[in-house]
Amino acid sequence: MIWNSPAEFFAMGGYALYVWGSFGVCAIALAIEPILVGKRRSLILNSLRRQRLADEIENESSREGSPT
Amino acid sequence: MGDHGGFEDSAGVNNKLIHWFKYASPQSFYPLAGKLIPWFWALTAVFGIAGLWISFFVAPTDAQQGEGYRIIFVHVPASWMSMFIYIVLATWAGLGLALNTRLSGMMATALAPTGALMAFLSLWTGAFWGKPMWGTWWVWDARLTSELILFFLYLGFIALQAAIDDARRADKAGAILALVGVVNVPIIYFSVKWWNTLHQGSSVSMTKSPSMAQTMLWGMLLMALCFWMYSIAVALMRVRAIILEREAHTEWVKELAEVKS
Numbered sequence: 534m535i536w537n538s539p540a541e542f543f544a545m546g547g548y549a550l551y552v553w554g555s556f557g558v559c560a561i562a563l564a565i566e567p568i569l570v571g572k573r574r575s576l577i578l579n580s581l582r583r584q585r586l587a588d589e590i591e592n593e594s595s596r597e598g599s600p601t
Numbered sequence: 602m603g604d605h606g607g608f609e610d611s612a613g614v615n616n617k618l619i620h621w622f623k624y625a626s627p628q629s630f631y632p633l634a635g636k637l638i639p640w641f642w643a644l645t646a647v648f649g650i651a652g653l654w655i656s657f658f659v660a661p662t663d664a665q666q667g668e669g670y671r672i673i674f675v676h677v678p679a680s681w682m683s684m685f686i687y688i689v690l691a692t693w694a695g696l697g698l699a700l701n702t703r704l705s706g707m708m709a710t711a712l713a714p715t716g717a718l719m720a721f722l723s724l725w726t727g728a729f730w731g732k733p734m735w736g737t738w739w740v741w742d743a744r745l746t747s748e749l750i751l752f753f754l755y756l757g758f759i760a761l762q763a764a765i766d767d768a769r770r771a772d773k774a775g776a777i778l779a780l781v782g783v784v785n786v787p788i789i790y791f792s793v794k795w796w797n798t799l800h801q802g803s804s805v806s807m808t809k810s811p812s813m814a815q816t817m818l819w820g821m822l823l824m825a826l827c828f829w830m831y832s833i834a835v836a837l838m839r840v841r842a843i844i845l846e847r848e849a850h851t852e853w854v855k856e857l858a859e860v861k862s
Contacts, residue, residue, distance in 0.1 A: 536658075537643040542657070545669070546662065546668035547667070547668075548667060548668050548669035551669055551672060551730065551732060551733050552668060552671050554729045555725070555726040556626075558722070558725055558726075559675045559722050561719075562718055562722060564716065566718060566835055567838065570835060570842060571838070573842045574838070574841065574842040577842055577845045577849070578845065578860065580849070581845065581855070581859055581860045584849070584855075588855075
């Protein structure tokens with residue numbers, strides 16, 4: 534093991550700002566991107582579900598409204 | 602009626618001919634991508650854990666740069682992926698232009714934000730590495746400038762596609778921009794050889810043995826695999842959302858289990 538204590542690990546030999554600034558931003562970016570894509574998916578799925586519901590209501594009302 | 606039957610026959614032959622392109626149709630690619638995504642996430646996790654372990658607990662302290670060199674384990678993978686994703690994006694875009702397949706354009710569109718993110722991370726981690734080692738966050742050196750241009754190419758591709766309402770036209774316009782921009786990728790890659798740059802030469806070369814410790818190399822390769830699998834997983838997720846958006850009017854989308862529920 535290279536590190537003698539957790540404090541030494543987090544200090545990164547004086548390069549803490551640069552090492553954690555790099556790894557931290559990468560971790561945040563790679564965590565946020567899939568969440569945004571998931572939001573995009575649920576947005577389009579919700580819109581598709583609403584469309585489907587609207588179609589169903591329209592079909593029913595047209596069947597009741599015009600008995601031809 | 603006889604004519605109608607003849608038409609059906611020729612359509613049947615046509616179907617057999619295009620069978621090879623089965624997964625080029627959004628309808629059959631959508632469920633396939635859905636099945637693949639969890640596997641790519643699992644690979645991302647495995648390579649990520651192994652890569653981070655080596656990055657922080659196995660790879661020794663660098664003789665010249667101390668612990669600061671550990672930025673290499675995210676900087677190099679992000680830079681590689683930013684270039685690699687651009688090549689893949691341009692390939693899909695080119696295929697879309699040549700074969701006029703719908704899925705190609707969707708793949709290119711799905712890759713662009715991930716590529717832009719990788720280019721941004723490459724520049725960001727580069728700045729955080731440059732500051733302690735060179736004393737500056739940024740220099741207008743050939744490697745850094747060409748990577749910045751790559752970032753702008755991604756943003757230009759995204760902006761151009763967003764500005765055109767018709768998806769097929771947006772794909773075509775984007776494809777031309779993407780193909781013109783390909784010339785930038787070899788410029789980035791060879792910039793450290795062609796020009797006298799502040800940026801160091803490549804740590805890994807295909808022709809000579811790597812100029813770094815074996816464990817450092819392994820850490821870098823594992824992290825690169827992690828970033829690679831991540832990019833595939835997130836791009837597949839995005840292409841599925843794009844398929845739903847663009848095929849919203851079709852019957853098969855309306856009949857999907859996730860839409861019916």
